[in-house]
Amino acid sequence: MQQTRLDIARIRAARRVIDPVFLDTPLYRCEALEPGLGCAVSIKLETANPVRSFKGRGTEVVASLLAEHGPRAVVCASAGNLGQALAWSGRGRGLDVTVVASRFATVAKLDRIRALGATLELVDGDHELARERAADIARYDGIRLVEDSLDLETCEGAATIGLELLELLEPKGQQAEQTELAELAELTALTGTAPPFDTVLIALGGGAMATGVGHVMKALAPGVEVICVQPLGAPAMTRSWHSRHVVTTDSTDTIADGVAGRRPIPAVLDDLLLVADDAVLVREESIIAGMRMLLDHASLVVEPSAALGIAAVLEDRDRFAGRHVVTIVCGSNVDVDAYQGWVGHHR
Amino acid sequence: MQQTRLDIARIRAARRVIDPVFLDTPLYRCEALEPGLGCAVSIKLETANPVRSFKGRGTEVVASLLAEHGPRAVVCASAGNLGQALAWSGRGRGLDVTVVASRFATVAKLDRIRALGATLELVDGDHELARERAADIARYDGIRLVEDSLDLETCEGAATIGLELLELLEPKGQQAEQTELAELAELTALTGTAPPFDTVLIALGGGAMATGVGHVMKALAPGVEVICVQPLGAPAMTRSWHSRHVVTTDSTDTIADGVAGRRPIPAVLDDLLLVADDAVLVREESIIAGMRMLLDHASLVVEPSAALGIAAVLEDRDRFAGRHVVTIVCGSNVDVDAYQGWVGHHR
Numbered sequence A, B: 001m002q003q004t005r006l007d008i009a010r011i012r013a014a015r016r017v018i019d020p021v022f023l024d025t026p027l028y029r030c031e032a033l034e035p036g037l038g039c040a041v042s043i044k045l046e047t048a049n050p051v052r053s054f055k056g057r058g059t060e061v062v063a064s065l066l067a068e069h070g071p072r073a074v075v076c077a078s079a080g081n082l083g084q085a086l087a088w089s090g091r092g093r094g095l096d097v098t099v100v101a102s103r104f105a106t107v108a109k110l111d112r113i114r115a116l117g118a119t120l121e122l123v124d125g126d127h128e129l130a131r132e133r134a135a136d137i138a139r140y141d142g143i144r145l146v147e148d149s150l151d152l153e154t155c156e157g158a159a160t161i162g163l164e165l166l167e168l169l170e171p172k173g174q175q176a177e178q179t180e181l182a183e184l185a186e187l188t189a190l191t192g193t194a195p196p197f198d199t200v201l202i203a204l205g206g207g208a209m210a211t212g213v214g215h216v217m218k219a220l221a222p223g224v225e226v227i228c229v230q231p232l233g234a235p236a237m238t239r240s241w242h243s244r245h246v247v248t249t250d251s252t253d254t255i256a257d258g259v260a261g262r263r264p265i266p267a268v269l270d271d272l273l274l275v276a277d278d279a280v281l282v283r284e285e286s287i288i289a290g291m292r293m294l295l296d297h298a299s300l301v302v303e304p305s306a307a308l309g310i311a312a313v314l315e316d317r318d319r320f321a322g323r324h325v326v327t328i329v330c331g332s333n334v335d336v337d338a339y340q341g342w343v344g345h346h347r
Helices: A008-017 A031-037 A055-069 A081-091 A107-115 A127-141 A152-169 A181-191 A208-220 A236-243 A266-275 A284-298 A304-315 A336-343 B008-017 B031-037 B055-069 B081-092 B107-115 B127-141 B152-169 B181-191 B208-220 B236-243 B266-275 B284-298 B304-315 B336-343
Strands: A027-029 A040-045 A073-077 A096-102 A119-123 A144-146 A199-203 A225-231 A278-282 A324-329 B027-029 B040-045 B073-077 B096-102 B119-123 B144-146 B199-203 B225-231 B278-282 B324-329
Touching: A008 A055, A008 A152, A008 A208, A027 A152, A031 A040, A031 A284, A031 A304, A031 B107, A040 A152, A055 A073, A055 A081, A055 A144, A055 A152, A073 A081, A073 A127, A081 A096, A081 A107, A096 A107, A096 A127, A107 A119, A107 B031, A119 A127, A127 A144, A152 A208, A199 A208, A199 A304, A208 A225, A208 A266, A225 A236, A225 A304, A236 A266, A236 A278, A278 A304, A284 A304, A284 A336, A304 A324, B008 B055, B008 B152, B008 B208, B027 B152, B031 B040, B031 B284, B031 B304, B040 B152, B055 B073, B055 B081, B055 B144, B055 B152, B073 B081, B073 B127, B081 B096, B081 B107, B096 B107, B096 B127, B107 B119, B119 B127, B127 B144, B152 B208, B199 B208, B199 B304, B208 B225, B208 B266, B225 B236, B225 B304, B236 B266, B236 B278, B278 B304, B284 B304, B284 B336, B304 B324
Parallel strands: A040 A324, A073 A096, A073 A144, A096 A119, A199 A225, A199 A324, A225 A278, B040 B324, B073 B096, B073 B144, B096 B119, B199 B225, B199 B324, B225 B278
Antiparallel strands: A027 A040, B027 B040
16 A cells, blocks of 8 residues: 555554544444345444444544643634544633534534533534635634644554454454554454454545544455445535546535535645545435434434445345445434434324 | 342453444533533433433343353343344344344334334233233243343343443543452542542433443442432332332333333342432423423434433422432434424424
8 A cells, every 4th residue: 555644553653642532442243134135234333322323433543642742722623523623622621622614514413512511603604614714713823733634643543443443353452552553464364364354334524533443444444345425416625536636616415514625725635635435415315314324224314425335235235235334423413403304203 | 229120240240242333322411401500510422322212231142141151042021222232243243043023113213123023023012011011931941031121141242332421431541341349449438539520310210220220330339329210100119119119000101111010020129229319200290391302402303212311300309409410311312203293393
């Protein structure tokens, strides 16, 4: 594999500074989903933690570094999950956290950012305007800007999910931290142990999770296909991946607020080109069908971004027939009324 | 503490035979619930596994013992969760599993028992009739009867939840398995470490979870108050606990199907008298309000039994004001239409 910005040793080190409440999340086969999808499906559940998304992994890395030797004030733009996670991680370490978000963001996310004691500033525009405003605040106030997916800590935090996906590869009782990469590769070769899954489906937004988990797969389990999934209504990064250069869009139109960016970051795209095997776009109705399947057959309430993997299978059953996919259920912060409107059986 | 039928060393041993997919479940503070409840609330989430309830812990113990040196055929009565879990655990070990259930049981639970390859027999009556029928089958066919809460393995499996609740008590890196009881007690005394919670709320049905988790608390963290919660519509065990002898009821009337027994088992009551600090009854509307709070503020779909702890706080806010409760969210197997009918925002 060519060099991405990521590194397995750093990812293992990141794992050691993350609060355990975000680690070792459930990974389980969900057979009730399988008749409807035509393939084996395992869920990696990133919602059962204090901020209900995977973003705490990255903000723990960011905040622990800042608490050690950085400025005590920090700002980020967020569709809601990063901001909530940074507010949580910052509060525990006495950091002063500012979050900039679109005033159209999910209300539950904004409420929880405020409840965690962060300063919340709303912009009258979309997430890209929030990014600009956050950068301005950082510049004017001289505080640390956390840029999701660009800042390596956010990718390394997300990448720890990948290490946990591979735990089944490892001999019992031997921790990821204690296993050298070479040893692991050798062991895998010797025993012929295959991972119990052959495909990982990753929601694609800014790219932190896709490049992070993708890097781990390509480094430690290169046989696993890494497929990124984005909504047709917010296709910038996927189009960029296919054309191998940054493609921006003028607007987004999707309920999957967590992945609705318009301006991919070049360095992140470069990494994604090295670790993703494919990037696919899915329709809104497939996202909703995926959310409904996760409710009906897995008793899981998820936000739209977390249903992208299931949506990808629904849109291309032939491709996945007979395979074993892991889908990362990455967040569950929804406005319940909106959620009920999407999936509601009672109308 | 007087002797219950349980034993910490056996519970630790049980933990070693349980498939890891059921262990180390999420335990996290859920602050979004707290303004509505007036106390600190942590969730121990037992739903993110292949059978979506805590029952897999017990059936793993049962099935691993049977696979080693027992009969290869087994029968149990179940409201649905035990049967599903026994079907899962038995399938993995080549056991022949029969489940007897009421024909009024939750459809989703029955479907999943069948899907896991167990033989399902329905009786035209309630759970107590299913218990009688399962005992008859065991007698006539000479196969092993698994009796929930009476069979120690079911209590020991559930008790492993208690060990995990106490992990925060233990020094980092030291595993429960490696810590002797005396050492742990000494360490706790020396460091003055208090558990980060002072109350555990446990759904009370047959009593496996209440006696199991209660035993662990009384043995290793006697300062934690153990409160059992049962629906007013199925109060037999709670009434028995208060009167210190078995009290049966003629019928049950509750949506909390998982805990709707009428005939407490004397040996289980004896244990419960030794480990529970209180047993309370809650109204159906409080159970529904609890389910709705878990959906609105924790993005969790739960079955009614799993909302009993929240219901208990809702019914007696003064008692819990300022305290830190852990509530075990013990199952999420619901018929989605019924669930939507209970909690639905859209009607």
